[in-house]
Amino acid sequence: MVLILALPPAVVYGQQATTASQRYQAPIVKDSGDLKGPRQPIFFRHDIHAGEYKVPCMYCHYSAAVSTEPGIPSLQTCMGCHLYVAGGSRTGVKSDTAAVRAERAQVQLLRTSARDRKPPEWTRIHAVPGFVHFPHMRHIKALGTNGCANCHGDVQNMAQVYQVSSLTMGWCVRCHVQRKVSRDCSVCHY
């Protein structure tokens, strides 16, 4: 049997590496049809990456703290680990051959994308209309680098990401009022 070394990614922002028994274990998903949120071309599991392995949001969504756009990870970022990580070796999954096969198949889809130089076309979940200019970096600055969950929900526990907040203007304004931040129209609408 080949020993597959699952290299844990670099951990930043002071989170301690935990042992396998203490760590949150993302469940095996047998039927993704029940999950909320749009189906994506590759069944990318945020609960495995961000929840179990505690990859920080900005490891992949790298420009959220400096730019209006959060950024989508390039294939190079994914392959940084998945060149070696074939999937299916997490504790709790190792023993279930069907689950192992399923998770490996998704990693294989990614590797095929990279080999064929055809990036996956992710379905966008969070979007505001074109007349709204939402600056991510201002919100990260105000809420801190762990503030993503405020608007995007508990992504660390989502097998498939779905939209939690309505993202309507009323929803935005309510938070601005609560935190006594500017409600001026021209801050977002120009």
Add this chain to the structure above:
Amino acid sequence: MTDSIDRRRFLKVLGVTGAGAATVSACGIGPEPTERLIPYLVQPEDQIPGTATYYATTCRECAAGCGVQVRVREGRAVKLEGNPDSPINRGRLCSRGQAALQGLYNPDRVPHPMVRNAGGTFEAIDWDGAIQRLRAKVAEARGKGIVFVTGAEVSSFGDLVDEWLKQIGGRRLSYEPFGFDALRAGNRLAFGTASLPSYDFANAKYVLSFGADFLDTWLSPVEFQNGFTQAHAFDGARSASMAKFVYVGPRLSLTGMNADEWVAARPGTEGTLALAMAQVIVSRHLARQPADASRLVGLLSGYAPSAVADAIGIEQDVIVRLAREFASSGGGLAVAGGMATQYANGAAIVAAVNILNYVAGSVGSLVTFGADMAVGSAGTFADAEALRADMAAGRVALLLVHGANPAHSLPGAFQQALGKVAYKVSFSSYMDETTAACDLVLPDHHPLEQWGDSRPRAGVTAFQQPVVQPVFDTRQTSDVVLQLAGHSGTFKDYVQGKWRGLQPRGRGPAVAADKFVFDALAKGGVYGEAPTRAVRLANDLSAIVPPLLSEERGSGGEDQTVVVFPHPVLHDGRGANKPWLQELPDPVSKIAWHSWVEVHPDTAAKWGLATGDFLALKSPFGRQEFPAWLTRSIRPDVLAVPTGQGHTAYGRYAQDRSANAFELLGVQVNGYGGRTFVVRASATKTGAHRQIVTTEGSPRERGRGTVEVLGIARAQSLRPGQAPFHHEETPEYASAAVEWWAERQHEKAEIGDYKGEQPRWGLAIDLAKCTGCAACVTACYAENNIATVGEDLMERGREMSWLRLERYWLTDAQGEPQGAVNSPMLCQQCGNAPCEPVCPVYAAYHTPDGLNGQVYNRCVGTRYCSNNCPYKVRYFNWYNYAERGGKYEAFPEPLSMLLNPDVTVREKGVMEKCTFCVQRIRGAQNQARLEDRGVRDGDIVTACQQTCPSDAIVFGDLNDRRSRVSQLAGNPRGYHVLAGLNTKPAITYLARVVAQDTPSHG
């Protein structure tokens, strides 16, 4: 069901079917289509999505060689700014430079190589096939005449082509339609050198232009405008030395409009005037005599003012006064060019002006040789004509064309000669007239997509680098030539190899060559001082006798003098397929999308001509029809037509529009080897009429308070704290009560976001600096995604320009124009805005930081705000200009790639207006917040401010007492437009100062 129908839809349905029958067609606002997010394969390390990366390169829209920094967002070029490191333009850029983006993403570019097939039409071909074909044709044509026509190319590309042509036995002609032949020939006549000097406008104390339009198209307009403003603007510190500017010419161009005095000498007599002034200076010892002044006495003896005043058409004492002023200023700069040198005696006129400079002591101080401007390196017209003759005689077997369109500017004869050339190859990116006549097209990259360099003047090498991936399947011509010349490697390697050798030796420790090139590339080039060269008067001065022009009636009844001048925006026609440039109103006539002929009202009255009536001009060489524009800014005995329109190919915006003024000109080479742009023609009314599209409201200001003008004496007497234009709306007896009431109102209004200290954004526009060049207008179009609406809609007044230039003539006691005041008019961001209370949906509202906000998604299109605006600076989207495939589509693919992602693209039914570049304000505020600091003065630069070559516009926080704008707002020359309406604008205009007391201005 609450919130089941949105407001806009409700009002729309209500209007049609009545309240009771309102149908609920959909819940909420219509859904956005699902977007896909496509990641990179490999993240480029210099691109962060949502932020811009800037690349330094060089503008190639004319031969001046200004440096640009291109703002690139996600791999798309969205804005050009001037490069502050370039000594040529110092961070400023003109409209043609700003519109280079529309050349890059032009929908009518040639997308791939094409070859003319047996049936005579173009068909696509792949690059290898095209190059093979070219190689074969070159081999075939060896020894039978190979000619490569380029534009003015003093660059590595030019050197490479010369090297290749030497290999294959060909020759190169660089062709510029307005090639400054007269200037070069005149310099040779006077000083024995045919090179172009550098002109120091910034240190001039008196500027005298003989037709040289140094603010529009002459040599290096951005550089000269920058220098001219430093000399001519009224700054408190240099108030004693505001340089007077006198313009001599038959018509007022953009440059002439900025003059303090217009001397309308008879056409062709400008040189005589210069020599008369020189005679006065020498004979009355008004300046320190140069050592060899005695040689000039003989030449000048026949030019006493009394002898020549009649021929010139102005009075003797005017000549004497001008000579006195010029000499006693201590820094007189006379420049000649443009219309005044486009006559048959142009070179002699230039030589005469050179003599004037010489006797006043400016040669060697304000006019220094040694710079050898590249624009003066183009072949002369004689060379172009020799080529035409060779072609017509069948002595050219292969013609290659790059960066030139001779078939448009040399119509008729050149087109015919083209037919005799065995094989014609074009490297043009556009299907212009010359390319349409060629057999093989290998489209070049746009200058923004390619590596290269240029040497606009000695000491300066301006680098060019690609800022985006090529938009189409084009290939850099320099790579093609490199391949044909048998070199290995790409032009990038070739040119970077050359750059390594540019490191100056002996100044400090040597840097690794690669590092040197990289650092220079970030700066946009290698900038060194031009060497200076002393010149002396030529040995033989006998040729400097400007003969007078003949005014005889021609054989075909030609009795009118017609001047053909370069359009300041479209120039020789190269700008005609860029909608921004077509929609930009000509700075003098305010006419867009069409050509015109300028006619003096007295002449027009004799002919019974009104503005818009077509006049057929027939010269011995051609006949063209132009609609008349009546103006007093031209001599009554002269007609003037601009170039630029009348294309028969080139693209959807340029084709079949108006008339081609070049058709009126012949191809004869005149005495000094140049082309004569003045021709005798007959003018007959055709009876046709056209509504000319013009944005001019009124040519006179009529004391309405839109522009204020001060004589220099009055301006100099103003002290800080004085406010001669201050308008007190409230009468004395009521002022205390009104103030008390206003304070109570403000207290009540200070809640929420409006509480506490806020910036108040404001602008200061100095009319003494604004020349009316309209670079700001095009920059605003580029920055704010403003739609071009086309000629039909502009006729109905539907143009969308957020910033317009209003031009009001300044007149003397006789009512003749002596220049004009130009006032940029944009949303004043009024403190007491008339548009805000009338919006039913609060789309127009006042922001806490002093802007008049316009929220596009709230706007329902009642247009009450525009109705109420006294400045008429609000613009309504009558049609969906952004709709793909729509009737009034403003951004057909791939023009949509130049849209600025930071600014919303407006839909039909929405009002828009200047926002003080609020996207830049928010961007700077975001950046400051990230860096835990406040916004500093100078962090935020509006698009108009950034590009203005005169630095006339200043933006900043009026509540910050140390900011530049608040100091200018407190300037005694400051005033508000239409102040009596009590709108409390945030824009302070500084009154124009004229160097002599003009009795009236309207």
